[in-house]
Each structure stands twice: as C-alpha cells, then as structure tokens.
Amino acid sequence: MNVESCLLPEKDIDLSNIKRLGLMGGTFDPIHQGHLVTAEAVRTSFSLDKVIFVPSGQPPHKVEKKVTPKDKRFLMTELATITNPCFEVSRVEINRLGYSYSADTVSYFRQMMDQDGELFFITGADAILEILTWKGIDELFADCTFIAATRPGFQNQAMAERLGAQLKPEYLKKIITIEVPAMAISSTDIRSRVARGRSIKYLLPETVEQYIYKQGLYKP
Numbered sequence: 001m002n003v004e005s006c007l008l009p010e011k012d013i014d015l016s017n018i019k020r021l022g023l024m025g026g027t028f029d030p031i032h033q034g035h036l037v038t039a040e041a042v043r044t045s046f047s048l049d050k051v052i053f054v055p056s057g058q059p060p061h062k063v064e065k066k067v068t069p070k071d072k073r074f075l076m077t078e079l080a081t082i083t084n085p086c087f088e089v090s091r092v093e094i095n096r097l098g099y100s101y102s103a104d105t106v107s108y109f110r111q112m113m114d115q116d117g118e119l120f121f122i123t124g125a126d127a128i129l130e131i132l133t134w135k136g137i138d139e140l141f142a143d144c145t146f147i148a149a150t151r152p153g154f155q156n157q158a159m160a161e162r163l164g165a166q167l168k169p170e171y172l173k174k175i176i177t178i179e180v181p182a183m184a185i186s187s188t189d190i191r192s193r194v195a196r197g198r199s200i201k202y203l204l205p206e207t208v209e210q211y212i213y214k215q216g217l218y219k220p
Helices: 003-008 033-045 069-081 104-110 137-143 156-164 186-195 206-215
Strands: 020-026 051-053 087-089 118-124 145-150 175-179
Touching: 020 033, 020 104, 033 051, 033 069, 033 118, 033 145, 033 175, 069 087, 087 137, 104 118, 104 137, 104 156, 118 137, 145 156
Parallel strands: 020 051, 020 118, 051 087, 118 145, 145 175
Antiparallel strands: none
C-alpha cells in the first residue's frame, strides 16, 4: 500500500448505485476490532451496500483531551479497512476546517445519494445517550437512521426510557440497537495498554498495531 496516497485530498466516492449506505464516524484513536466487527455486523444485518468510515478531524467533545494527529488516525483507519471491498474511508472531516459535526457530514453524503437512498449512521450506544447535545439534531433525524451498537450487558431498556423522556416519538423510532460482543474493546484501553507496555495483539488489526509501534503512538 502506498502510504502517501492516504494523505491526498478527499477522493471521489461513487455513490451513484448505492441505495443503503452506512456511515461510521469516530475519532478512531486507534481504530480496533470492535469498530470493524460492528461495521460488518451492521452491513450484513441491514443489507447495506457500503460502509464509509469517517475519522473526525477536530472532535468538539474532546477539546480538552489529547488526540492523535488526524492524518495518523486517518491512515490507521485506511490500514484497518483496506481488505474489505465494502468499506471505504472518507477525508471529509479531516479536510474540514473547524470542529467536525456529524450533522454536516450526514448532510454531505445525503446530497451525494439518490433521493430514494437510505442513510444509516453507525455509532456506539454511549454516544446515542448524548445525542441531544449534538449540533443539528433535527436535520440528523431527517436525513438518517441511527444504529446504536451495544456491548453485552448494556441496559437497553434504561437507554430507551432515558431517550424516550428526551426525544420526540418519531425520532425514537429512528434509533435501532444491535448487540456486538466486540464492542467491549475500547480505544481508551488500547492506549492505556500501550502506555503501560502491555500487549494489544488481536485487539486491532496487525497493520494498525505495527503502525502504532513504528510511530511511537500512545507512549507516556
């Protein structure tokens, strides 16, 4: 793989024949098997034609936290997804100035699709619980359906009750949960393991593991 090709401007992604598209946003610091298993589980369960991973450029919810430079996170996402022909990675948030808002990204892809196409936004259940703090919530629910990935043992009923008290009924109908055992893996834990010199093997693709070590990422 030509590493330099990952640092070019956003490439055109052909969505002309895409009727059901999944978007998976996230910081991906680093991307891991939980992200990949979730994307594939949603793709097959909801008969998606393609899943596009969208690494966040400047995440507004992590202003006070240290985040790995965006081009390194983008490259790790490319390395992790390159073997799946149904996965692609977009630079739309990496190239965007200012904060990365999901509403802007969803609108961007919505305009690229046919009017009868369906758009699904894939994220974790923890993020869904904070959805009222997101920018452009009305536009988001108008443009897409949310797929909330949960880990085993997650209290779905408690989430439904909390959201039910906050969201309009028509919005609540556009949130679907799917249990993914691999969601127990977390980027926070991986960063902590690297910092403490512990193994991260099999928690993420080997290509990403080797890139982390080569770049010296997450060292204290």
